[in-house]
Amino acid sequence: MSFIDHLEALRWHIIRAAIAVVVFTTGAFFAKDFLFHDLILGPSRNDFWTYRMLCKLGRLFDPTGPCADQVNFIIQNRTMSGQLSMHISTSFLAGIILTFPYLFWELWRFIKPGLYPHERQNSQGAVFFVSVLFVLGILFGYYVAAPLSINFLASYSVDASIENQIDLQSYLGTLTTMTLSCGLVFELPMIVFFLAKAGIVSPEIMQVYRKHAIVVILVIAAVITPPDITAQIIVTIPVLLLYELSIHIARVVRRGDTARLNAKLSQ
Structure with missing residues (x-):
């Protein structure tokens, strides 16, 4: 293939990947209640799965003891278009995460024809294992790393008279950074x-x-x-x-x- 033919093939891979991202981003945008109330804001509530499991684990050692520190902070928005901007950007990020296996598959389809036969054989299952490790990292970040960080930072106080009122952008930044970092580290x-x-x-x-x-x-x-x-x-x-x-x-x-x-x- 000539250089122009390679660019043409790459263009179609990018177009298909972009369509997939747009489709899942649109779906996440309209699933606002599930995306924000159940997923994004889940670690900010005391009934989140991780906090309940930590509570049960603590009760195994001390049945009469208190549970782990309860989440006690207020998430607020300070700008006129803040919630709309967060809705759009978070939906796009959710679209990227949901389509990650397909995006990597499209990248692999572009790279694979340029490999030698033994290199293709040695790389069988690459898309599957990359996707599985990424999903495991995302789940670990969302259910373990992010809740522990949010719980610690939200309950930390230098004085009892200071109330934690967390900005929406700061909360989302902590949650997404922790989750995506674990996905990449895995x-x-x-x-x-x-x-x-x-x-x-x-x-x-x-x-x-x-x-x-x-x-x-x-x-x-x-x-x-x-x-x-x-x-x-x-x-x-x-x-x-x-x-x-x-x-x-x-x-x-x-x-x-x-x-x-x-x-x-x-x-």
């Missing part, structure tokens, strides 16, 4: 897989720099969570497990490449 195994295939990363390198990786993971957890040691530990543990899984993936890639090389030499 892609670590797939990133390592492709880097190992390219010969850039090896299991030996990852094992040697494991201590450095732990420090980096702790820093990332500190950035995307509030200064609450409990929230940082809860976020750090699954990322460390993903790092160990990535070492195993790199080892499997190395073993497969060595087996193929020996098979070629034996021929």
Whole structure:
């Protein structure tokens, strides 16, 4: 294919992806009650699933003790067009999240014809695993990381006379940042897989720099969570497990490449 033909193919991939985003964004826009009342504002209420589970967990250790700190703050809007702007931007973000598997599939369809046959074979299931890891990261961010952050920041006070009245944009920024950050961090195994295939990363390198990786993971957890040691530990543990899984993936890639090389030499 010529350069112009490649651009034409890319154009149609972009058009199909844009149509999918517009369709899901429109659906999210009209599902305003579910999007905002049930999803977006869910972590701001005491009956949210995560808070109820934490309450039940606390009762296992102390049946008569109180539950975790209750969410106690007011979300408010200070600008005339603030709620409309948030409605549009949040609907667009929801459209991006919902169509992420399809967007990656369109990107993969554009890249795949340029790969060698063995590269296509080695990358089978890439769309599935990337999508699954992203969804797991989004769910972890929404049900674990974001509620813990919101609960801590909303209940923190320097003086009892100061009432927490959180701006809508600030609340949405915290929720979306935590959720999307976890969705991207959970892609670590797939990133390592492709880097190992390219010969850039090896299991030996990852094992040697494991201590450095732990420090980096702790820093990332500190950035995307509030200064609450409990929230940082809860976020750090699954990322460390993903790092160990990535070492195993790199080892499997190395073993497969060595087996193929020996098979070629034996021929």
